[in-house]
Amino acid sequence: MKQVLVTGAGGYIGSVLVPYLLEHGYSVIALDRFFFGKDKLPDHKNLSILEDDIRLFDKSILKDVDVVVDLAALSNDPSGELDPVKTWSINYLGRFRVAVLSKLMGVSRYVFPSSCSVYGFQDEVVDENSSTNPLTTYAKANLKAEQESLILSDDKFTVVILRFATVYGFSPRMRFDLAINGMVKGFFENGKIPILRDGTQWRPFVHIKDIAKAVRLAIEAPSEIVNGEIFNVGSDEQNVQIFNLAQRVAEAIGIPFQYEWYGLPDHRSYRVSFKKIREKLGFSTDYSIEDGAIEIWKALKEKKLYPNDPKTITVEWYKKLIKEGVMV
Numbered sequence: 001m002k003q004v005l006v007t008g009a010g011g012y013i014g015s016v017l018v019p020y021l022l023e024h025g026y027s028v029i030a031l032d033r034f035f036f037g038k039d040k041l042p043d044h045k046n047l048s049i050l051e052d053d054i055r056l057f058d059k060s061i062l063k064d065v066d067v068v069v070d071l072a073a074l075s076n077d078p079s080g081e082l083d084p085v086k087t088w089s090i091n092y093l094g095r096f097r098v099a100v101l102s103k104l105m106g107v108s109r110y111v112f113p114s115s116c117s118v119y120g121f122q123d124e125v126v127d128e129n130s131s132t133n134p135l136t137t138y139a140k141a142n143l144k145a146e147q148e149s150l151i152l153s154d155d156k157f158t159v160v161i162l163r164f165a166t167v168y169g170f171s172p173r174m175r176f177d178l179a180i181n182g183m184v185k186g187f188f189e190n191g192k193i194p195i196l197r198d199g200t201q202w203r204p205f206v207h208i209k210d211i212a213k214a215v216r217l218a219i220e221a222p223s224e225i226v227n228g229e230i231f232n233v234g235s236d237e238q239n240v241q242i243f244n245l246a247q248r249v250a251e252a253i254g255i256p257f258q259y260e261w262y263g264l265p266d267h268r269s270y271r272v273s274f275k276k277i278r279e280k281l282g283f284s285t286d287y288s289i290e291d292g293a294i295e296i297w298k299a300l301k302e303k304k305l306y307p308n309d310p311k312t313i314t315v316e317w318y319k320k321l322i323k324e325g326v327m328v
């Protein structure tokens with residue numbers, strides 16, 4: 001049985017990815033500081049939980065590990081600006097440390113979940129060969145960690161970079177600070193979808209279960225196809241303009257579309273090509289924006305999610321932890 005170490009395993013993506021990997025026959029070590037709680041992962045005979053920091057853990061835990069999926073990070077732009085030095089120390093240095101120790105300890109594959117935010121905002125449709133334009137500390141640290149971990153790739157150590165579109169969908173560690181999830185929450189609470197002005201801006205989206213599927217492909221694909229490669233993760237059809245996105249969310253839920261504007265006009269727009277992952281790995285998405293909206297709506301109605309749970313807005317939760325003296 002293959003052993004996968006997932007860092008950031010208690011987070012939004014990790015708490016969906018870990019059960020998915022267990023279901024697909026992997027044994028998993030879930031390493032996390034568990035800033036959002038330890039109750040997000042299932043009890044499972046093939047799961048071990050390790051409360052530790054990617055900047056500090058002992059390398060011996062990597063002894064029998066085959067693959068590392070390195071999700072741990074301060075996970076969005078506003079959280080990344082709270083303390084930029086900390087962001088560099090976790091998102092770049094911490095993850096580069098994980099990559100180096102993985103190589104030293106004989107791990108055969110390192111999967112690095114990066115973000116399409118490294119492209120910044122550009123007029124053209126961007127692909128993996130386009131120039132990057134990271135605009136925030138979060139995006140800059142991601143790009144640096146990508147570049148440095150790629151240098152480690154060789155015939156014994158496969159490095160795969162995945163640049164995720166903005167993720168949506170239900171997770172036990174919910175994030176309402178992601179566009180689609182936040183729209184559904186606004187609709188649920190006020191009957192109005194919050195839309196960032198002026199709504200014409202393009203963004204790429206991907207469902208969280210499709211992310212889990214893409215990570216598994218990156219773990220299982222032959223090394224000669226993925227080693228040293230960067231893949232955007234998403235689908236061309238899910239590049240959407242924000243106003244249109246809100247209309248689709250309302251239509252899926254089946255309640256008359258009402259909305260409210262917020263923020264200053266945001267002219268920052270980008271569209272991403274997902275041709276490479278489709279053609280090289282045969283990846284296609286199984287879930288639509290409508291599926292995600294309905295699933296979150298239902299979870300709110302059934303009280304599996306609470307719109308006011310303070311942990312669901314990442315930056316606010318980190319502010320609280322820092323105020324309480326928790327070492328982030």
Ligand SMILES: NC(=O)c1ccc[n+]([C@@H]2O[C@H](COP(=O)([O-])OP(=O)(O)OC[C@H]3O[C@@H](n4cnc5c(N)ncnc54)[C@H](O)[C@@H]3O)[C@@H](O)[C@H]2O)c1
Nearest residue numbers: 008010011012013033034035053054072073075115164167
């Ligand atoms: N969610 C998205 O839309 C999206 C899009 C692109 C890329 N990503 C990337 O995917 C990864 C996971 O994102 P997420 O949405 O699950 O975020 P998240 O904030 O829910 O999860 C991150 C996890 O990392 C943990 N963590 C933070 N610092 C740590 C440290 N020093 N040591 C150990 N654990 C630590 C946190 O406790 C948390 O559980 C991040 O690297 C993020 O940049 C996410």
